[in-house]
Amino acid sequence: MLKDMWRKVDVVGYNDLEEAVDEHLDRGLDIHAEAMHQHFLADLTHLESAKSNHNEILTHISGKIEHSKKHTRTFDSDSVAFDELDRESAKAGFDINLDIESLTSLTVTTSIDDERRLVRVIAPERFGGMIRTLSVPATMDVESAIISDGVLHLSFD
DSSP states (O other): OOSSOOEEEOEETGGGGHHHHHTTTTOSTTOOHHHHHHHHHHTGGGHHHHHHHHHHHHHHHHTTHHHHHHHTTSSOOSSEEEEEOOHHHHHHOEEEEOOTTTBOOOEEEEEEETTEEEEEEEEEETTEEEEEEEEEETTOOEEEEEEETTEEEEEEO
């Protein structure tokens, strides 16, 4: 079997988001800091909200410094995550919450690697994004990928 060959999965419901996504094509996982800062400053209507959110985040994070240190060297993070599902868990499906307001594109691909099927979800957002990789038994595949109300639901056969 070929390794490292990724096959794209069609996401049902994503076409409804394309107009909003097209507005932000120059944003996402590959944006550099200067461009991100310029986009931020260009949208000053949200500045007060951003300041408030920033202060809330600082307060929240200050109590979790030790937890953050512990996980800085692990692969799993809020933006890059890896989940290994057994057959029963995969049959139940898998949901991923997405920030539809900031989403710039959405890609779901699958590949076979070391007797496991890998399913990769790449969701660039306005100022960053998320990469999620699922591992399921090689005999299973993505039956459907449906996005609705900010949740991407993956079903496996």
